[in-house]
Amino acid sequence: MQLSIAEDWSGVVTIKVIPVIADDHLNTAKFVRSLRPKDFDEVSRYLVQSAKGYGLELSNVIQVDLEAPINSAPPSIPQAGNSRLDLIIWSLRLRWWAWNNQLSDHQDYHIRLFMLYQSPASGVSLSHSTGLRNGLIGLINARALRPNKRFHNVVLVHELLHIFGATDKYDIATGRPIYPQGYVLPNAKPYWPQPHAEIMGRARQISADSFEVAERLSQTRLSELTASEIGWLK
Ligand SMILES: [Zn+2]
Numbered sequence: 001m002q003l004s005i006a007e008d009w010s011g012v013v014t015i016k017v018i019p020v021i022a023d024d025h026l027n028t029a030k031f032v033r034s035l036r037p038k039d040f041d042e043v044s045r046y047l048v049q050s051a052k053g054y055g056l057e058l059s060n061v062i063q064v065d066l067e068a069p070i071n072s073a074p075p076s077i078p079q080a081g082n083s084r085l086d087l088i089i090w091s092l093r094l095r096w097w098a099w100n101n102q103l104s105d106h107q108d109y110h111i112r113l114f115m116l117y118q119s120p121a122s123g124v125s126l127s128h129s130t131g132l133r134n135g136l137i138g139l140i141n142a143r144a145l146r147p148n149k150r151f152h153n154v155v156l157v158h159e160l161l162h163i164f165g166a167t168d169k170y171d172i173a174t175g176r177p178i179y180p181q182g183y184v185l186p187n188a189k190p191y192w193p194q195p196h197a198e199i200m201g202r203a204r205q206i207s208a209d210s211f212e213v214a215e216r217l218s219q220t221r222l223s224e225l226t227a228s229e230i231g232w233l234k
Pocket residue numbers: 158159162167168
């Protein structure tokens with residue numbers, strides 16, 4: 001399924017947030033059941049606000065819905081370094097899994113973001129999150145911890161923007177935002193401290209050798225480059 005969401009931004013884009021209880025810990029299930037639609041309100045607010053800065057009115061375009069939680073964990077994401085074939089096989093298994101979970105309504109512009117909540121006590125290291133442009137699916141690994149909710153929305157928006165066509169703007173090995181594309185104000189003198197993290201750069205550079213990962217959406221901005229990648233700027 002190939003949709004061209006980023007080409008016009010005129011139709012309604014529905015984003016289904018599907019919480020997954022991804023382990024057997026009681027606290028995970030409890031946390032997931034405590035989630036409310038308002039926990040995700042800032043996602044649409046952020047997108048609408050960011051688009052406004054580029055002269056685009058999206059308040060009747062972006063809709064974020066919180067769906068009922070599910071218990072079945074998806075096939076795990078291949079680690080970096082896996083072959084392209086592994087990724088293709090995984091992406092097919094993922095779509096099969098989504099279909100099996102009766103989550104395959106193929107209406108236009110329905111994006112499914114699975115939030116995979118796990119207990120910090122599970123000891124499982126959280127592999128990276130991912131957003132698949134072709135499948136309109138995102139998987140977000142998240143710790144089932146109340147103080148982390150705002151951070152989850154940062155990851156959610158980041159992965160969502162991948163689905164819309166945005167590229168990463170940080171160094172995957174070090175986490176450091178890449179100059180200049182990972183900077184909100186690449187022309188600032190001096191270069192740091194940067195006031196905000198670019199949403200696809202994930203962190204703001206605060207000195208020559210240190211950076212700070214954004215923990216909430218208000219600490220980030222969506223740069224002109226990202227805006228043009230997702231079709232907000234022609
Ligand atoms: Zn990314």
